[in-house]
Amino acid sequence: xxxxxxxxxxxxxxxxxxxxxxxxxxxxxxxxxxxxxxxxxxxxxxxxxxxxxxxxxxxxxxxxxxxxxxxxxxxxxxxxxxxxxxxxxxxxxxxxxxxxxxxxxxxxxxxxxxxxxxxxxxxxxxxxxxxxxxxxxxxxxxxxxxxxxxxxxxxxxxxxxxxxxxxxxxxxxxxxxxxxxxxxxxxxxxxxxxxxxxxxxxxxxxxxxxxxxxxxxxxxxxxxxxxxxxxxxxxxxxxxxxxxxxxxxxxxxxxxxxxxxxxxxxxxxxxxxxxxxxxxxxxxxxxxxxxxxxxxxxxxxxxxxxxxxxxxxxxxxxxxxxxxxxxxxxxxxxxxxxxxxxxxxxxxxxxxxxxxxxxxxxxxxxxxxxxxxxxxxx
Numbered sequence: 001x002x003x004x005x006x007x008x009x010x011x012x013x014x015x016x017x018x019x020x021x022x023x024x025x026x027x028x029x030x031x032x033x034x035x036x037x038x039x040x041x042x043x044x045x046x047x048x049x050x051x052x053x054x055x056x057x058x059x060x061x062x063x064x065x066x067x068x069x070x071x072x073x074x075x076x077x078x079x080x081x082x083x084x085x086x087x088x089x090x091x092x093x094x095x096x097x098x099x100x101x102x103x104x105x106x107x108x109x110x111x112x113x114x115x116x117x118x119x120x121x122x123x124x125x126x127x128x129x130x131x132x133x134x135x136x137x138x139x140x141x142x143x144x145x146x147x148x149x150x151x152x153x154x155x156x157x158x159x160x161x162x163x164x165x166x167x168x169x170x171x172x173x174x175x176x177x178x179x180x181x182x183x184x185x186x187x188x189x190x191x192x193x194x195x196x197x198x199x200x201x202x203x204x205x206x207x208x209x210x211x212x213x214x215x216x217x218x219x220x221x222x223x224x225x226x227x228x229x230x231x232x233x234x235x236x237x238x239x240x241x242x243x244x245x246x247x248x249x250x251x252x253x254x255x256x257x258x259x260x261x262x263x264x265x266x267x268x269x270x271x272x273x274x275x276x277x278x279x280x281x282x283x284x285x286x287x288x289x290x291x292x293x294x295x296x297x298x299x300x301x302x303x304x305x306x307x308x309x310x311x312x313x314x315x316x317x318x319x320x321x322x323x324x325x326x327x328x329x330x331x332x333x334x335x336x337x338x339x340x341x342x343x344x345x346x347x348x349x350x351x352x353x354x355x356x357x358x359x360x361x362x363x364x365x366x367x368x369x370x371x372x373x374x375x376x377x378x
Contacts, residue, residue, distance in 0.1 A: 001263060001307065001351060001353065002022045002024070002025060004022050004024065004378055005020050005022050005263055005378070008020055008376070008378055009265060009351075014265065014374070014376065015374070016265050016266050016267040016287055016288070016349065017264055017265065017266045017267070017286075017287050017288035017292060017293070017373055017374070018264065018265050018373075018374050018375070018376065019262055019263070019264050019293065019355060019356070019359060019360055019373055019374070019375040019376070020262060020263055020264075020265065020375075020376050020378065021049070021051070021053075021054070021258070021261050021262040021356050021375065021376070021377045021378070022261050022262070022378060023053060023054065023057055023261070023377055023378065025260060025261035025356075026054055026057065026058070026257055026258050026261045026356075027057060027061060029227075029253075029256060029257045029258075029260065029261070030042065030044075030058060030061055030063060030257055031061070032227050033216070033227060033231075033251070033253060033256070033257070036227055036228045036230075036231035036232075037231040037234065037235070037249075037251065039235075039246065039249055040212070040234075040249040040250060040251045041064055041248070041249065041250050041251075042063050042064060042251055042253065043063070043064040043065055043066040043087055043089070043211075043250055043251070043252045044058050044063050044064070044065050044066065044252075044253065044254065044257060045066045045068075045089075045214055045252045045253065045254030046065055046066065046067050046068065046072040046075065046076065046254075047068045047072065047254060047358075047361065048254025048255055048257070048258050048259075048357040048358055049254075049258040049262075049356055049357055049358075049359075049360060049361070050072060050075055050361060051360070051375065051377055052075065052078070052079060053377040054258060054377070055075055055076055055079045055081070056079040056080070058257075059076070059079045059080045059081050063085075064081075064085040064086065064087070064250075065081055065085065065086050065087070066087050066089040066252045066254075067086055067087065067088055067089060067090075068089060068090045069090065069097070070097040070100055070101060073086055073088065073101050073104065073106060074104075077104060083104055083105030083106050083107070084105065084106075084107060084108075086101075086106050086108065087106075087108045087109070087110065087211075087250075088101050088106055088108065088109045088110065089110045089173075089252065090110065091110050091111055091112040091113070091116055091132055091148055091149075092116070093109075093116070093119065095119040095122065095123050096123075098119055098120060098123035098124050099123040099124075101124075102123060102124040102127065106124075106127075107124075107126075107127045107128055108127065108128045108129075108130070108170070109124055109127055109128070109129050109130075110129070110130055110131075110132055110173060110211075111129055111130075111131060111132070111158070112131060112132040112133075112148060112149050112150045112155075112158075113150060113158075114158065114161075117129075117158055117161060117162060117165075117167075120162075120167060121162075121165045121166065121167060124167075125166055125167070126166060126167065126168065127167060127168065128167075128168045128170035128171075129159075129162050129167050129168065129169060129170060130169075130170050130171040130172055130173050130209060130211055131150070131155040131158050131159050131162075131169075131172055131173070132148055132149045132150070132155075132172075132173045132174065132175075132211075133149050133150060133151070133152060133155050133172060133173070133174050133192060133193065133196065134146060134148075134149035134150060134151060134174075135149070135174045135175070135176060135185075135188065135189040135192060136176075136185065136188060136189075137175075137176060137177030137180075137185075138177075138182060138185065144175055144177055144178065148175070149174065149175075152192060152195060152196050152199070155172065155196055156196060156199045156200060156203070159172075159200055159205060159207070160200070160203050160205065163205055169200070169205050169207065170207065170208055170209050171207050171208055171209030171210055171211060171247065171248070171250075172193050172196055172197070172207060172209075172210060172211065173210075173211030173212075173213060173250075174189045174192070174193060174211070174212070174213055175213035175214060175215065175252075176189055176213060176215045177215055178214060178215060178255060179215070179217050179218070179220070179224075179255060179302065180215035180216075180217070181217065181222070181224055181225075183225065183229060183230060183233035184233070185215075186212065186215075186233050186234050186237045187233070187236070187237040187240065187241075189212075189237075190210070190212075190234075190237040190238055190240075190241050190242075191237075191240075191241050193210055193241070194241035194242060197242075197247070207247065208247055208248055209247055209248040209249070209250060210238070210247050210248070210249055210250070211250040211251075211252065212234060212249060212250065212251050212252075213251070213252050214251070214252045214253055214254055214255065214256075215230075216230055216251075216253045216255065216256030217230075217255065217256055217259075218255045218256060218259025218260050218354045218356075218357060219259070219260050219305070219353075219354050220302055220303050220304055220305060220354055221303035221304065221305055221336075222303065227256065234249075234251075254357060254358075255357040255358065257357075258356040258357045259354045259355070259356050259357035259358075260353075260354050260356065261356040262354070262355050262356025262357070262359070263351050263352060263353050263354075263355055263356075264288055264293065264294075264351070264352040264355040264359065264373070265349055265350070265351050265352075266286045266287050266288040266349070266350050266351075266352060267286065267287045267347065267348070267349055267350075268284060268285070268286060268344060268345065268346050268347060268348045268349075268350060269285045269286060269287050269324055269346065270283075270284075270285040270346060271283070271284050271285075271344065271345070271346055272285070279317075279318075281317070281318040281319055281320050282317065282318070282319050282320070282340075283319070283320045283322060284319045284320070284321050284322070284340060284344065285322050285323070285324060286321065286322070286323060286324065286332075286350065287324050288323060288324075288352070288373065289322065289323010289324055289325055289330040289332065290323055290325075290327075290329065290330045290331075290332065291323065291325055291327070291330060291363070291364045291367045291368070291370070292323065292363050292364065292367075292370060292372070292373050293355070293359035293360060293362050293363040293373040294323070294332055294352075294355075294359065294362070295358070295362035296358055296359075296362070297332040297333065300332075300333055300334070300335060300336045303333070303336055304352045304353060304354060304355060305352075305353040305354060306338070306340070306350055306351070306352060306353070307350065307351040307353060308340060308341055308344055308348060308350050308351075309348055309349065310341035310343040310344055310348075311341065313341065313343065314341055314342060314343050315341070315342045316339040316340060316341050316342060317339060317340070317342050318337070318338070318339050319333075319338050319339065319340045320333065320334045320338075321333045321334075321338055324368075324370065325367060325368040325370065326368055327367075327368075359373065360373055360375050
């Protein structure tokens with residue numbers, strides 16, 4: 001909670017639920033990553049929060065951008081981004097969208113399969129391409145599935161094909177999982193990447209780039225290392241496996257740039273007990289839930305910090321936190337051990353901290369008649 005956000009809430013008293021993002025925090029997070037990891041080019045993962053205000057500010061700071069769709073590419077271009085600083089990073093693209101991105105000047109594309117390579121050959125001739133490989137996501141609070149990436153042997157064959165079919169086999173990418181808390185995972189992933197570089201060198205292809213993906217954290221309920229520790233882990237991994245012949249490095253932060261910059265203010269709609277049993281958790285229903293931005297509470301994987309008007313003033317007790325909709329899966333936390341003040345009452349405002357990433361774009365349009373999450377950028 002920054003002073004700027006606190007002042008906005010006190011003075012404007014916005015209708016809840018509302019996401020408020022402090023753009024100064026985003027700028028400082030970007031500068032910190034550049035300061036601690038100066039050899040890597042930063043491609044902001046637009047999907048984390050595609051607000052035009054954020055994209056325009058990052059264009060001004062010199063950022064590059066990882067886009068997951070043609071709409072995100074258009075958003076970046078409209079904000080003044082150079083198309084040569086855009087990566088069409090999704091490995092699942094329609095051929096017509098590849099053609100459109102290529103026509104707009106984009107020349108860097110991801111792929112991880114034969115069919116996607118075929119599309120790129122047809123729709124983006126001569127472009128630089130990088131192949132995403134599968135890596136372990138152990139230690140990530142929000143692990144990614146086998147939906148993305150391929151095995152090393154397949155990646156080798158696909159990159160050889162890319163060369164033989166007129167594309168520029170530029171590099172390799174991986175993602176160690178979102179909100180990664182095990183810094184050693186980059187060493188494992190970079191080690192696999194170096195093996196692929198060697199295999200391609202033996203095939204006459206000198207890859208030029210390692211895309212280290214995202215995984216940098218926001219500050220949720222559990223403690224995480226500072227960004228300088230992540231940067232040190234990455235550089236140790238790169239020098240360990242590549243020595244003095246470091247390839248170009250790309251990182252794709254999303255959550256770490258915008259997560260801590262935002263808070264959602266929500267209102268307590270109902271506090272209920274389900275029985276007369278002593279010590280049973282109260283059910284606290286908020287006017288924001290899974291369908292209005294908090295989808296990452298699924299399986300209680302992302303555990304947000306909460307702030308109430310009664311903190312540090314009296315006794316607390318266990319709660320189940322739930323959203324307002326008539327859907328039984330709209331329960332945020334039941335097993336994670338959340339406790340809130342016993343003085344909490346209906347109508348109180350609660351701030352959900354570090355909600356600047358992966359909230360607004362998860363908000364549904366009209367489920368149960370509730371409007372989508374409103375956002376303000378200050």
